[in-house]
Amino acid sequence: MINVKQEIINSIKExxxxxxxxxxxxxxxxxxxxxxxxxxxxxxxxxxEKCDVEFDESDLGADALKSLGDLINLVNxxxxxxxx
Amino acid sequence: MKQYEVKNVxxxxxxxxxxxxxxxYATVLSYMGNNPNFILTDYLNFMYDEQTEHIGINFFFxxxxxxxxxxxxxxxxxELAYLPATSMFNKTSPIDEVTDKDKVQINMYIxxxxxxxxxxxxxxxxxxxxxxxxxxxxxxxFHRAYQxxxxxxxxxxxxxxxxxxxxxxxxxxxxxxSDFDGEISMDEMSQxxxxxxxxNNPMVGEYKREIRNLWMEIDIDPxxxxxxxxxxxxILESCKRMKGQREVLGHECGLNRMEAFRKDLLLKKxxxxxxxxxxxxxxxxxxxxxxxxxxxxxxxxxxxVFLEESNLAEKEDLxxxxxxxxxxxxxxxxxxNLSLKLxxxxxxxxxxxxxxxxxxxxxIEGEIINKLTDISLTRDLVTVSKNIKDQEM
Numbered sequence: 490m491i492n493v494k495q496e497i498i499n500s501i502k503e504x505x506x507x508x509x510x511x512x513x514x515x516x517x518x519x520x521x522x523x524x525x526x527x528x529x530x531x532x533x534x535x536x537x538e539k540c541d542v543e544f545d546e547s548d549l550g551a552d553a554l555k556s557l558g559d560l561i562n563l564v565n566x567x568x569x570x571x572x573x
Numbered sequence: 574m575k576q577y578e579v580k581n582v583x584x585x586x587x588x589x590x591x592x593x594x595x596x597x598y599a600t601v602l603s604y605m606g607n608n609p610n611f612i613l614t615d616y617l618n619f620m621y622d623e624q625t626e627h628i629g630i631n632f633f634f635x636x637x638x639x640x641x642x643x644x645x646x647x648x649x650x651x652e653l654a655y656l657p658a659t660s661m662f663n664k665t666s667p668i669d670e671v672t673d674k675d676k677v678q679i680n681m682y683i684x685x686x687x688x689x690x691x692x693x694x695x696x697x698x699x700x701x702x703x704x705x706x707x708x709x710x711x712x713x714x715f716h717r718a719y720q721x722x723x724x725x726x727x728x729x730x731x732x733x734x735x736x737x738x739x740x741x742x743x744x745x746x747x748x749x750x751s752d753f754d755g756e757i758s759m760d761e762m763s764q765x766x767x768x769x770x771x772x773n774n775p776m777v778g779e780y781k782r783e784i785r786n787l788w789m790e791i792d793i794d795p796x797x798x799x800x801x802x803x804x805x806x807x808i809l810e811s812c813k814r815m816k817g818q819r820e821v822l823g824h825e826c827g828l829n830r831m832e833a834f835r836k837d838l839l840l841k842k843x844x845x846x847x848x849x850x851x852x853x854x855x856x857x858x859x860x861x862x863x864x865x866x867x868x869x870x871x872x873x874x875x876x877x878v879f880l881e882e883s884n885l886a887e888k889e890d891l892x893x894x895x896x897x898x899x900x901x902x903x904x905x906x907x908x909x910n911l912s913l914k915l916x917x918x919x920x921x922x923x924x925x926x927x928x929x930x931x932x933x934x935x936x937i938e939g940e941i942i943n944k945l946t947d948i949s950l951t952r953d954l955v956t957v958s959k960n961i962k963d964q965e966m
Contacts, residue, residue, distance in 0.1 A: 525750070527863070530913045546926055547903075549910035 491540050493564050497557070500535035504528055515558030519551070526551045542567045578732030578741055579604075579701050584754060586745040589874040591615065593746040594789075597705040597727040598679065600743065601791045604703060611799050612677050614879040615650035615872060617811035617941075620826045621834040626857065628834060630872050631814075631821055634865045636772065638780045640683060640707065640725070640787045647681070649821050652807045653799070654679055659787075662693060674794035683785040687763055690786035695733055697790060704730045706742075707787035709768035712761060715744070715753040723770050725782055726751070727789070733759075775856040804883045809949050811876070815942045828939055835931040842924040850919050859916020866909035873902035885948075894944050901937045904930045 494513040501510050501522060508522045524532060529551035533544050544567055585600040591613070599609035620629040627633040631650035640659065647656035655676040662682040671678045684690045697704045710718035710726045718724055726749070732741035738759045744751040770782040813819045817827040845854070877898040880891055908930050915923040 526867075527913060530910050531917055534914055534917045546907050546911055546930075549914060550906055 491568075493540060493561060493568070496539040497536060497560060497564065500532055500539060503535055504531045513557060513561075515556060515561070517557045518555055519557070519560065520555075524551075536564060540564060540568065542571055575695075576732070576734035576736065577695075577698055579698055579703050582703050582729065582731045582743060584743060584745050585609070586747050587878075588748065589871050589878055590746075590748075591868070591871065591875070593749060593751070594705070594727040596746045597729050598789070598791065600729050600745070601703050601705060602677065605791070605793060607677070607793065607797075608799070608882070610875075610878050610882050611804070612653045613651065614653075614807055614875055616652070616807065616814050617872070617876050617938075618814040618821065618826050619828070619831045619834075619869070619938075620821060620824055621830040621837075622824060623833070623837060628862070628865050628869075630869060631826075633822075633824075634861070634868065636774060636777045636780065638782055640681075640782065640785060642681070645822065652810065653677060653803060656681065659683060662689065664689075664693075671792050671794045674796060677797065678792045680790045680792070681787065682790065683787050685785060687767065687786060690766065690788065691759075694730060694788065698730065698733060702790070703743075705789035705791070706730050706762075706766065707784050707789075708762070708765040709770045709784055711770075712765035712768060713744075713753075714757070714761060715751075715755075717750050723768070723772055725770055725784065774860070775853045776861060801883075801885065804879075804885065805949060805952060807879070808945050812942050812946045812949065815938065816946075828935055828942070831931065831935050831938075835928055835935065838924055838928050838931070842921055842928075845921045845924075850916075850921075855916050855919065857916075858912045862912040863909050863916070866905050866912055870902045870905035870909060873898050873905060877902065890944070890948055894941055894948075897937050897941045897944075901934055901941065904934050904937070908934075 498510055498513060501508070501524070505523045505528065510517075510522060519529065530549055533549060537543055542564070544563070548563060548567070581604070583600060583603045585603050586596060587599070590596045590599055595613050599613055602609045602612055615631055618631050620631070620633055621627075622633060625633070625635070627635050632646065642659050644656070644658040647658065653676055655673050656679045657672065659681040660683075662684040682693070684693075694704050694706070705727055706729075708726050708728055709723055710716045711720065711723045713719055713726070713728075716726075726744075726746075728742050728744040730740050730742050733739070734756075737756075739756040740759060740762055741756055742753070744753040766784055766786045768784050770784055771779070772782055773779045810819070814821065815827040817825055817829045819826065850858075877895055880895060880898070885891065908927050911923050911927050911930070914920070915927070
């Protein structure tokens with residue numbers, strides 16, 4: 490069973506420098522972790538590899554996703570779609 | 574020792590601006606009481622050059638080793654602005670003079686002598702005219718690129734204090750993480766304005782882009798007016814460019830070029846089949862196309878805002894055009910993200926997804942152009958019949 494929150498934290502640690510994220514707080518904004526639109530796509534690619542999912546191309550834009558809570562909702566939604 | 578500050582300069586930023594230069598122009602235009610959403614609207618267009626693989630809107634996005642541009646290069650995009658060729662500042666030649674009173678004039682000056690550049694900057698500020706100045710971000714302490722990356726950037730200087738040796742500046746181009754509004758030292762500014770700006774990318778290799786104290790001055794004739802005819806001119810010229818009826822900077826443009834680009838991407842995919850992407854190809858997708866597609870998406874957003882604010886009589890007919898522009902700009906943005914993803918994963922099959930999006934964009938933008946042409950033709954017929962009636966009376 491994949492621990493989605495932990496995999497997201499691992500991915501964020503990989504792609505950001507100077508943001509030592511220790512715990513998953515849903516309200517934390519991605520922009521506060523130094524994640525811009527380019528890093529956001531890098532983050533999704535990393536999550537895809539770790540969680541064995543593929544995000545829809547329309548989900549690659551960072552505009553709709555503001556927080557870690559939004560991100561985990563997206564990953565869970567994509568995992569559910571994969572199962573169904 | 575003297576100090577002065579231009580007051581009430583707006584802290585302008587809109588996500589649809591073209592780049593940091595356009596954001597700085599928009600700031601000064603707003604300060605001067607003009608709507609940048611009209612003046613800085615560029616024609617709807619697309620350009621592609623097979624030889625260089627460059628794409629663009631009304632000029633090609635490409636690395637350039639200079640800050641000097643010809644008149645032709647500077648005037649391919651905007652109906653309502655005129656930019657003379659970049660020139661060496663010369664106090665004795667006519668300055669502050671608007672060549673074409675129907676256009677906003679943006680003069681781009683360079684000068685190797687720091688004192689002359691600073692003296693001119695102070696003169697303009699004393700006249701309550703904010704000055705747009707080019708800097709190298711490597712020397713701007715407030716930016717994340719400070720001491721890390723070189724890059725040409727435009728900021729606005731609104732004041733100076735000779736005793737403190739400081740300048741008041743505004744840099745609100747948030748698309749490149751700029752958000753500064755405060756004082757910097759004249760020394761910091763001097764270093765930044767005289768930087769050689771060394772750059773490097775796998776498409777062109779190492780090059781320098783000397784800034785040479787580049788600055789921009791905006792002047793507008795008091796009788797300058799925006800009117801509905803000028804709005805139609807922008808729409809009509811956009812239709813001609815997209816239909817391939819105009820050459821821009823000696824190149825064909827429009828929907829046919831988009832189709833040529835789409836087909837060439839498929840050919841590229843074939844050539845990638847049996848091997849890995851090299852450094853140049855990775856850069857092409859991960860950085861160049863990503864950034865170019867984002868720019869094109871923003872240009873479609875600009876055109877949408879321009880139409881929304883135009884308040885044309887055909888407002889009802891425009892409803893569908895606005896929806897299609899929204900659809901197109903989202904798809905260009907998806908292309909940008911797919912291109913970045915392709916560069917990161919080196920997954921060739923993503924070319925198919927980009928090509929599929931481009932096919933949809935060609936259809937959607939074709940429909941947009943057909944509808945805008947109809948609206949313009951109807952407008953022409955109404956104008957002609959009104960003129961005939963006026964003559965008969």
